[in-house]
Amino acid sequence: MLTSTPFPKSFASDNHAGVHPAVLTAILEANAGDALPYGGDAWTTAMQDVFRTEFGAHATAHPMFNGTGANVVGLGLVLRAYDAVLCPVTAHINTNECGAAERVLGAKLVTLPTGDGKISVDDLRGQLSVLGDEHHSQPxxxxxxxxxxxxxxxxxxxxxxxxxxxxxxxLFLHMDGARLANAAAELGCSLRSLTTDAGVDLLSFGGTKNGAMGAEALVVLRPELNAAAPFLRKQGMQLASKMRFVSAQLTALLTGELWRENAAHANAMAHRLAQGIADLSGVSLRYPVQSNAVFPALPEKAIAELQQRYLFHVWDAAENVVRWVTAFDTTPEHVDTFVADIRLAVQDAVGS
Amino acid sequence: MLTSTPFPKSFASDNHAGVHPAVLTAILEANAGDALPYGGDAWTTAMQDVFRTEFGAHATAHPMFNGTGANVVGLGLVLRAYDAVLCPVTAHINTNECGAAERVLGAKLVTLPTGDGKISVDDLRGQLSVLGDEHHSQPxxxxxxxxxxxxxxxxxxxxxxxxxxxxxxxLFLHMDGARLANAAAELGCSLRSLTTDAGVDLLSFGGTKNGAMGAEALVVLRPELNAAAPFLRKQGMQLASKMRFVSAQLTALLTGELWRENAAHANAMAHRLAQGIADLSGVSLRYPVQSNAVFPALPEKAIAELQQRYLFHVWDAAENVVRWVTAFDTTPEHVDTFVADIRLAVQDAVGS
Amino acid sequence: MLTSTPFPKSFASDNHAGVHPAVLTAILEANAGDALPYGGDAWTTAMQDVFRTEFGAHATAHPMFNGTGANVVGLGLVLRAYDAVLCPVTAHINTNECGAAERVLGAKLVTLPTGDGKISVDDLRGQLSVLGDEHHSQPxxxxxxxxxxxxxxxxxxxxxxxxxxxxxxxLFLHMDGARLANAAAELGCSLRSLTTDAGVDLLSFGGTKNGAMGAEALVVLRPELNAAAPFLRKQGMQLASKMRFVSAQLTALLTGELWRENAAHANAMAHRLAQGIADLSGVSLRYPVQSNAVFPALPEKAIAELQQRYLFHVWDAAENVVRWVTAFDTTPEHVDTFVADIRLAVQDAVGS
Amino acid sequence: MLTSTPFPKSFASDNHAGVHPAVLTAILEANAGDALPYGGDAWTTAMQDVFRTEFGAHATAHPMFNGTGANVVGLGLVLRAYDAVLCPVTAHINTNECGAAERVLGAKLVTLPTGDGKISVDDLRGQLSVLGDEHHSQPxxxxxxxxxxxxxxxxxxxxxxxxxxxxxxxLFLHMDGARLANAAAELGCSLRSLTTDAGVDLLSFGGTKNGAMGAEALVVLRPELNAAAPFLRKQGMQLASKMRFVSAQLTALLTGELWRENAAHANAMAHRLAQGIADLSGVSLRYPVQSNAVFPALPEKAIAELQQRYLFHVWDAAENVVRWVTAFDTTPEHVDTFVADIRLAVQDAVGS
Known part of the structure; x- marks a missing residue:
């Protein structure tokens, strides 16, 4: 018999979780005989409607298989052959997509230093002196x-x-929103307020980490950028033939704000986890907890011990910082058990 | 309420069909709590096993989102920067993938004329004189x-x-096997006899048209070509984070030869359709029926009339050739009703 | 001591010839102390002027190192990521540039059959049905x-x-004019009448085969296409730092219609060569002589014998067609000696 | 009449200079009737010989049009589709080639911080943890x-x-040696000691800044990497048809160590320039002078005044650092006049 991970509950990533029941139900309902492929189906039309409701009448959503696909196709809508993307050095497109932007788009990524994953206008300013100079990739x-x-x-x-x-x-503004839901839940605001209303032009909207089986979307928030999207999606190997089964997942998450429910719960679990170790001597947080992830520095010995029973990644080996991620299906009990084990491991390490 | 296509049963493509119940069940069963992402899960391990059983101990299967993805990643395993692919001009990679091979791989496709979609050694011979000459892309x-x-x-x-x-x-031999199952069913042979045993090096194995929700696989049949596959799959935006839900689909199709059952049924429906019009004057087949597709030339007026009630594509407008495709869920009743309507439309057109 | 080819005069290609004295003189004169690099020099300004005189006030010329560079940069000005080039299958960009268009531009070349290297509107018409369809590269x-x-x-x-x-x-119209000079000389018309006035949008203008040392130019005939040219030229590795030495060559050819003198002479030599064998039995021309090349079918034995003493290429081995090319410095004596030897070789072969 | 730059002597770049007489002579001598194109000529054979003499019997030199071409073709010999280049953030391939490596090679450049343009083993070490992980471009x-x-x-x-x-x-080691001659001259060693003998695998050898008209070379120092070079050079639009005129330039520079004479002279002029301002208060050098460039910080007002009469670039506007470059034809008088004007401008600025 097939078995899932033997660990109690993974804290390694929110993509270790399975599929939310409402998403599965939506998939099952979409299996209703024939449907036009490539998005010509009723489920994709419905998906467009819920995205327009959420992001505004000018938004167009293009279902994608994964976040790298959404990022690459989205950036491709605005990049000319000789253009550069300005992004923090920590950006997923820079560090975790195996050079897809460079390979598929031929794009240069100009990476900006960052302390906490965020960049500001001051970081951008110094990059604009090359505009108009043929020797340099153009931001x-x-x-x-x-x-x-x-x-x-x-x-x-x-x-x-x-x-x-x-x-x-x-310049255009692109947002990799693999966890946009978690941000909106944390900030207590709409998806739209962080994107359309804030001036974002292109959004990679993440569903998979929020409870979908495998569903992301490129959301084009400026209609004049949309014309090439179908071609780039097809060429970018992101066009689903039986698209209804991807669209249905997205609709499920955007219906009745299921996305917020899932994200808020995951965030709450991360805060519970952070609080559970807040008073521990020998433990400090690298970044503030503002979503469903906690990045504590721990004694090296505690890390080693905990990794024997829990799944999580080391974020910065030199500094003994680890990453703990919670998901829509992480329970308070999962967290509390983990916290108890962390406390023991840390105290053991500090005491020794 | 969401509705599917209003047409009785599509004959346009086997990707208009939904998902086979056994595939859906497999997906549901894979939703069993946490699992390692990116293929580190038990369902992907099981999928590897069934592929090895089917294609031989040296085969390695890499789940992909769609056929274009499988083709591009597979060809990428052997193409150097200055290489060419020799393929019939009708090849899906040439005509229906929006230039993905050129864009993502930078590859030249050297297209060979073909009468029926097939090529032979004679077609290849003339292309080899450029080998070793720096002015030419190298086959x-x-x-x-x-x-x-x-x-x-x-x-x-x-x-x-x-x-x-x-x-x-x-040179290497790549097979785009989006409908390999239909070939094996038609020829009454194993998948292996048409691939591993015949000397195929790289296979794009199709599940989606055979009853999956969305699951293809690149099957590397020569182990020494396999090392780069994980990187090219990731870079090619084909790496599923919750891969178990793709793997489970493939396993379902390869278990108990469900693939053959589905394909044989679809093929039988195509033969039934072809036989139903075999005696019609004014109708002739462009290609022999050897799978789940029928390519008849019809009176133009009959095409127009039939397209008002049935979904199918015109294959060659100049010659009034259409394409009818059957699927795993096409029933004899679907076919017989269609045949009756075709006969009326053709007789009407011929008589007028 | 360095020696050149031991053969009397090459008939293999016009790029076997050296540099016209007027071009060399222009290069020497350009070596006048410092000058701004990358085209900021007076010689490049002068070159722009002569191109404007020749091609019209809206023309902009960009010196390039070779014809492949000019073709790739020029096509790059109009191709989006998902676009195709329609060209005859014989096109140099298709057959002799080692896939540069596919690799550097990611472009698909859709090749059209041709009898004599030319295509017509009828050849294009059938390719337009895919316009607007995301599955297909867009012409x-x-x-x-x-x-x-x-x-x-x-x-x-x-x-x-x-x-x-x-x-x-x-669609746009691009002309690979590596031998445009020869066409204008043959047709007795201006360069402009075959390009700007005929509606050509982008021109690769060839200097090297016309007596330059190494100088081609992309000539953009529609100003609105010009903005990206400097970036694509730099990125396409075609930006000369000491550009004056390339520009001076082009100016030399375009001054006093030296280009026409060189091309007309080369053409005359080809016609002299063709006439010299016109009455030979066993010899026929594959294509009419309309420039500086002759493509005769010869007895196989004659080819073998002639290649022992003369440099030329076999064009179609199956049909024993060879290619003879004359240059600006081919003399009547070169031709007459060659003709005499051809006659002997053919008569010998036919007689045997 | 065509005029060169009106400024007395440019200190902006060594590519503002013209061509060394010996190089011009070599070009003229190469214009000796017909020769085989694409490197099949005697001058290219001779060029290979001098490179072998200089770099060792296993070296193979491929003439290129410019440095970007040499860098891209060279890196292309070792990069697989999913690979990264580790380089200092200041690298010419990163900052000044308009993204050619990303576009043509699809490569990711992983940029390393550097104080003075150099990197060390310690800078590399931290980049290797991603080796073998499909999510990351592979160094x-x-x-x-x-x-x-x-x-x-x-x-x-x-x-x-x-x-x-x-x-x-x-990993492989690539050297962008656009000014390798200057380094060898400065260090008083052979070209070979800094390349072949030090373990460099691939070298872009610069001729243009050393007195050539336009001639660089990719020098492959490991024979097993050489096979693809002809194809990548052609595809990379770097294959000269009349190659003899490029090869002859390189031979001229490598004959009798003309390269060293030119470089040593340029370096000496830079040192003379630096010494001339060494005692100036308000002036400091950003980097030590180790070749033919000087990078002083000057009072902003002095920069403005000097740029009215001299050509040079501002290197770091925020810190008022400029770059002065000398060439093979910079004379002591050029330098001394410049120094005198600098001294006046600086004293004027400091005094005010």
Whole structure:
């Protein structure tokens, strides 16, 4: 018999979790005989409607298989052959997509130093002196992650400031929103306030880490950028023939704000986890907890001991920082058991 | 309420169909709590096992989201920067993938004329004079489709002859097997006899048209070509984070030869359809029926009338050739009703 | 001591010839102390002026190192990521540039059959049905060679007809003019009448085969296409730092119609050569002589014998067709001696 | 009449200079009738010989049009589709080639911080943890510049240490040697000691800044890497048809160590310039002078005044650092006049 991971509950990533029941139900309901392929089906039409409701009448959503696909196709809508993306050095497109942007788009990524995964207008300013000079890749789009790879969030105002600066210099603003739901849940605001209303032009919207089986979307928030999307999606190997089964997942998450429920719960579990270790001597947080991830520095010995029974990643080996991620299906009991074991391991390590 | 296509049963493509119940069940069963992502799960391990059983101990299967992804990643395993793919001009990689091979791989496709979608050693020979000459893209891999885009099949011997020739000239043989199941069902042979045993090096194995929700696989049949596959899959935006849900689909199709059952049924429906119109004057078949597709030339007026009530594509507008495709869930009643309507439409057109 | 080819005079290609004295003089004169690099120099300004005089006030010339560079950068000005080039299968970009267009531009080349290297509107029409369909690379530009790789010429009217058709369907017209000078000399018309006035949008203008040391130019004939050219040229590794030495060559050829003198002479030599064998039994011309190349079919034995003493290429081994090319420095004596030897070789072969 | 730059002598770049007389003579001598194209000529054979003499019997030189071409083709010899280049953030391939490596090779550049343009083994070590992980571009080659973009030089030992580390981790070492001659002249050693003997695998050898008209070379120092070079050079639009005129330039520079004479002179002029301002208060050098460039910080007002009469670039506007470059034809008088004017401008600015 097939078995899942033997560990009690993974804290390694929110993609270790399975599928939310409502998403599964939506998939089952979509299996209703024939349907037009490639998005010509009723489920994809319905998906467009819920995205428009959420992001505004000018939004167009293109289901994608994964986040790398959404990022690459989205950036491809604005990049000319000789253009560069300005992004924090921590950006997923820079560190975790095996060079897809460079290979598929031929794009240069100009990486900006960052302390907590976020960048500001000041980080961008110095990159614009090359505009118009044929010797240099031309900055064309700013890409930020919300939430960042460090688990931190931009406020709506911070995003708006970046967008305003970008637009003032004829740049576009792209958001890698693999965990946008977690940001909106944390900030207690709408998805729209962090994207459309803040001036984001292109959004990679993440469903998979929020309870989908495998469903992301490129959301084009400026209609004039949309024309090439179908071609780039097909060429980018992201066009699902039986698209209804992807669209149905996205609709399920966006219906009745299931996305918020899932994200808020995951965030709450991360805060519970952080609080559970807040008083522990020998433990400090690298970044503030602003979503469903906790990045504590621990005694090296405690890390080793905990990894024998729990799944999680070391984030910075030199500094003994680890990453703990919670998911829509992480329970308070999972957290409390983990906290108890962490406390023992840390105290053991510190005491020794 | 969401509705599917209003047409009785689509004859446009086998990707208009939904998901086979056994595949859905497998997906549901895979939703069993946490699992390692990116293929580190038990379902992907099981999937590897069934592929090895089917294709031999040296086969390695890499789940992909769609056929274009499988083709591009597979060809990428053997193509150097300056290489060319030799393929029939009808090849899906040439005509229906929006230039993905050129864009993502930078590859040149050298297209060979073909009458029925198949090529032979004679078609290849003339392309080899450029080998070693820096002015020319270097032929590196031969790509064939089984079944072809014309619904025809290569025999195992024909494939072996191509493989032998290719290998003798240091070329590889790639097979786009989006409908390989239909070929094996038609020829009454194993998948292995048409691939591993015939000398195929790289296979794109299709599940989606055979009843899956969305699951293809690149099957690497020569172990020494496999090392780069994980990187090219990730970079090619084909790496599923919750891979178990893709793997489970493939396992379902390969268990108990469900693939053969589905394909044989679809093929039988195509033959039933072809037989139903065999005696019609004014109708002739462009290609022999060797899988689940029928390509008849019809009176133009009959095409117009039938398209008002049935979904199917015109294949060659100049010659009034259409394409009818059957699926795992096409019933004899679907076919018989369609045949009756075709007969009326044709007789009407011929008589007028 | 260094020696050149031991053969009397090469008939293999016009790039076997050296540099015209006027071009060398221009290079020497450009070596006058410091100058701004990358085209900021006076010689490049002067070059722009002569190109404007020749091609019209809206023309902008960009010196390039070789023809492949000019073709790739020029096509890059109009191709989006998912676009295709429509060109005859004989096109240099298809057959002799080692896949540069596919690799550097990611472009698909859709190749059209041709008898004599030329294509017509009828050849293009069938390729437009895919426009707007995301599954297919989108035809974006038609590329023709003038003179063609078969030595034939389009008339100004034929070019205008192609341009009109292209523009009517939102396509661009690119001309690979590696031997445009030879066409204009043969047709007794201006360079402009075959390009700007005929509706050509992008021109690769060849200098090297016309007596330059190494100098081609991309000539952008539609100003609105020009903005990206500096970036694509730099990225395409075609930006000369000491550009004055390339520009000076082009200016030399375009001053006082030296280009026409050189081309007319080369053409005259080809006609002299063709006439010299016109009455020979056992010899026939594959294509009409319309420039500086002759493509005769010869007895196989004669080919073998002639290649022992003369440099030339076999064009079609199956049909025993060879290619003879004359240059600006081919003399009547070179031709007459060659003709005499051909006659002997052929008579010997036929007689035997 | 055509005029060169109106400024007395440019200190902006060594590519503002013209061509050394010996190089011009070599070009003229190569214009001796017909020759085989694409390197099949006697001058290219001779060029190979002088490179072998200089770099060792296993070296193969491929003439290229410019440095970007040499860098891209060279790196292309070792990069697989999913590979990364490790280089200092100041690298010319990163900052000044308009993204050619990303576009043409699809490569990711992983940029390392640097104070003076140089990197060390310690900078590389932290980048290797991603080896073998499909989510990350795989470090494959280390690229260094000699001299660096900051005018500094690696010692032979420093290069050897980088090479040893690279090879120990299955990486290659590439050197952008646009000014390698200046380094060897400065260090008083052979070209070979800084390349072949130090473990460099691939070298971009610069001729243009050393007195050539336009001639660089990719020098492959490991024979097993050489096979693909002809194809990548052609595809990379770097194959000269009349190659003899490029090869002859390189031979001229490598004959009798003309390269060293030119470089040593340029270096001496830079040192003379630096010494001339060494005692000036308000002036400090950003980097040590180790080649033909000087990077002083000056009072802003002095920069403005000097730029009215002299050509040079501002290197760091925020810190008022400028770059002065000398060439093979910079005279002591040029320098002394410049120094006198600098002194006046600085004293004027400081005094005010």
């Amino acid at each position: 064309r789009v700013v890409s930020i992650s919300q939430v960042t790879e460090c688990g931190t969030c931009y406020t709506a105002d911070e995003i708006a400031e970046l967008a305003e600066f970008a637009h003032a210099h004829n | 590196r891999v031969v790509s064939i489709s089984q079944v072809t885009e014309c619904g025809t099949c290569y025999t195992a011997d024909e494939i072996a002859e191509l493989a032998e020739f290719a290998h003798a000239h240091n | 974006r530009v038609v590329s023709i060679s003038q003179v063609t790789e078969c030595g034939t010429c389009y008339t100004a009217d034929e070019i205008a007809e192609l341009a009109e058709f292209a523009h009517a369907h939102n | 494959r080659v280390v690229s260094i510049s000699q001299v660096t973009e900051c005018g500094t030089c690696y010692t032979a030992d420093e290069i050897a240490e980088l090479a040893e580390f690279a090879h120990a981790h299955n």
